[in-house]
Amino acid sequence: MSLFIDQPYWPGHGRLWAHLISDSSFEELHQFAGSIGIPRRGFDGDHYDIPADRWSMVVDRGVTPTDSKDVVRRLRAAGLRRPKHLR
Incomplete structure (x- = not known):
C-alpha cells in the first residue's frame, strides 16, 4: 500500500x-x-478530503503521514496530479 496523508x-x-493520496x-x-467509510463524494479529483477528527484513525490503519509539499510531489511523480481547474 502506498497511501499518504498530510x-x-x-x-x-x-x-x-x-x-489522503x-x-x-x-x-x-x-x-x-x-x-474506512469515507464516501466517494469526499474525492476531489486526485485526493480524498479527510476531516481532522478521523486523521488518527487513518494513520492507525497504516497510512503514512507526510507534509503537503510531499503530497503534491508524490502525485506529480506518479502522474496522478490533477490541477484544480480540471477537477
Whole structure:
C-alpha cells in the first residue's frame, strides 16, 4: 500500500481537513477510502478530503503521514496530479 496523508491544516465548512493520496493508483485510493467509510463524494479529483477528527484513525490503519509539499510531489511523480481547474 502506498497511501499518504498530510496534516489537517485546510479549513472548510467549519472544520480542518487533510488530504489522503495514493502514489500508485486511484483504484487503491478508492478502495481504502471505502474500507474506512469515507464516501466517494469526499474525492476531489486526485485526493480524498479527510476531516481532522478521523486523521488518527487513518494513520492507525497504516497510512503514512507526510507534509503537503510531499503530497503534491508524490502525485506529480506518479502522474496522478490533477490541477484544480480540471477537477
